Amino acid sequence: MEVYAQYLQFVFSGVTVGSVYALIGLGFSLVYNVSKVLNFAQGEFVMLGAMMMIFLTKGLLLSVPFAFVVSVLTVAIIGALMERLAIRPLRGGSPLIMILITIGGSIFFQGTAGVIFGREHLSLPPFFFKDQTIHFLGAVLDPQVIAIIALTIITTIVLKLFLDRTLMGKAFRSCAENWIAAYLLGINVQKMVAFSFALNGALGALGGILVTPICLMFYQGGVILGLKGICSAIIGGLDNIWGALIGGIVLGLSESLGVGIISSQYKDAIAFFVLLIILFLKPQGLLGKR
C-alpha cells in the first residue's frame, strides 16, 4: 500500500472523530449563547439519548423513526426538568455555582443510567448505507460520518435561521445579551432558559444516537465525549455557532495526524498543544469575535 493512502486514512480518521466532537460541541455553544451557562451535563444528554434509542429499538423492538422521536423528546424533557428543578432555584448565583450544579447533574444522570440501562458497552447499527464502507484511493471512511457532518451542518443552519429570523429566536438572543433588559421588555426569560435546556437535551440526544454506531455507548460514555465537545466549541469560538464544527474537525485532525505521524502515546498531548497554540494566538477561538 502506498504511503499517501496512509496519510489519507489519518485525515479520514480525524474527520470521523472530529464530526463526533463537532456535533456534541454544538450543544454547548447553543446553551452558552442563550443562558451563558456552560452545561457540563451535555455529555450525559448524549449518553441518555443513545441509551434510550438502544433500549427502545433493541429492548422494546420499536421502529427506528418512532424510537428516534421518543428518545429525542424524552431527553429534551429531562433537559427542561433539570433547568426547572436544579438551575432555576439558583438563577443569578455565581457562574461557578451553576457549573457545579451541572456537574452534579452529570453525576446523577450517570448513576441513574447505570442502574436503568446496565453497565455494558452497547451499540447501534448504522442508520444509512448499512454494511457499506466508502473506499477512496486505498483509504476507507464510514458512511455514518457523512450523515453526522451533514446533520451538524443542517442543524447549525436551522438554529442560525431560528435565532436570526424568528421572534422567539430573537427573544432567545436578547436573553443572552442582557436578561434584565429582556425581562423589562416583557420577554419570559425563565421560559427561554428552560427552552434552551430542552433544546440542548434534544441536540445531545440526536448527537448520541448518531455517534453510537461509530464509538459505542455506556453509562459513563458521555464524560469524555462531553469534554471533547467543550474543547471543540472553545477552539472554534464559543460565541460563533459555526465554531463547534470547525473546532471539532481541527481537534479530530490534530489527534489523528498526531497519532499517525508522531506517536499514539501523545494523542491527547498533541491535541491539547494545538488547543493551547490556538488560544494563545486567538483567545476568542478560531471564529470568535473580539
Place this chain on the structure above:
Amino acid sequence: MGMLGWLLMMASVESAEPIKVGVTYDQTGPCAHASIHASNGLLIATDEINAQGGIGGRKIELITIDGECSVEKSLSNVKKFIQRDKVDAIIGPMYTGPSMAAMAVVDKEKVVLVTGSGGNPINEIMKPGQKYFLFPLSMGIAFQHDHNMNWLKKRGITRVAVINPTNELGEGSNRWYQHFAPKYGITLVGMEKYDPASLDLTPQLIKLKALAPQALVTMASGADGAIMVKNFHQLGMNIPLITSDANVTSSFIKSLEGKTENIFAPGPKSTAPVETLKPGDPSRGKILAFMQAYEKKFGKKSQSINWEGVGYDSAMLIFEAIKRVGTDHEKMQEYIENLKGFLGVNAIYSFAPTNHRGYSVDQISMFRIQDNVWHLPN
C-alpha cells in the same frame, strides 16, 4: 414440645460460630461488570454448602462490602475484614490495581484471599521461600500469551502484528508477546499502540496492514475492542484477529453488530456451548450442574458463565480448604498451594508454590465467533 425442640435446635445451630468470608467485589464503578456476575456464582456456592448444613455444622456467612473499583476502598475493606470481622478468608477484589494493593496486606496478615484478577502478576513476582496468600483464579496474562503464540505456530503463522492500548495491560501484553515470540519462531512485524479512549483505530490498523501480517493480536476489550473489530473489517483485513479473554461474553458479540468473521479469543473451557464438550469430560457435568443451579436460583439462564464461574470456583476453593484443614490461615494457604486436579466450573485447577493461578496452558482453548456464539473451532 415440637416448638420447644425447634427452638433448642435453632439455639444450638446459632451457638456454632459461622465461618466468615469477607467479600470485596465491585458492585459499582467502571469495572463492576465482571464482579456483578461473579457475585451470583458466589451466592450459588454458598447456598450449596449451607444447604448441606455448612462445614462441620458451621454455616457460611458472607460479609459483603462494595469495592467501588477503587484501590483505597478495596484496601480498606480488606483491612476491615481482617481487623474488625476476623474473617476466615477473603474473596475479591477483582481489578488488577486493588488486588495488588490487597496482596501486600494479606501476605503480612497471613489471610487467604481468592480473586479472579487476570492482570495481577503474582506468578511472575513470587520469590522462593516466601509465603503468598493470594490466589487469582483466571488464566492471567502470561498463560494467555503463551497459549496464543502456541496456537498461531500450530497454524503455520510466523508473521504477527501487535496492537495494544497504552495502559498497563497493553504494555504487559507487548512484553509477553516479545518474550514468547522467539520461543515459537514468530516474527512480530509491527507493534502499534492506541489510547483506550480512542473512537477510531484506522490510523494504527492501516500502518499494520501495510506490513502484511498473517495474524493480528490485541488485548483490546469492551468498547475499544468493538471499535477495533469494526475498523479491522472496514479496512478489509482478512486475517485472524486474536483479542483478549475478557471478550468471550455474549455482550461483546452483541456490540459487534454482526461483524464477526475472523474474530478469536482465548477462554476457559466453560465458555464453550456445553453440548460441544465430550460426554466423558468431567467439566461437562460440573458446568451443567452449575447452569441448572443458576437457573433455579435466579429464574433465568446463566449470563456470563466464565465470570460467574470465577465467583463459584473462588468460594468452593476456600470451602474445600476449610473442609480439609479447618480455618487455620497458614494451613489453608499450604493446602491450596499443593492442591492438584481441583474440578471447578472454569478449569481443573492444579496449584503449586510457583503457580497460584492453578491454570496451565492446556486449560485454555481458542474460541471463534460462529453464528453469534463463541465456538471452539474444529
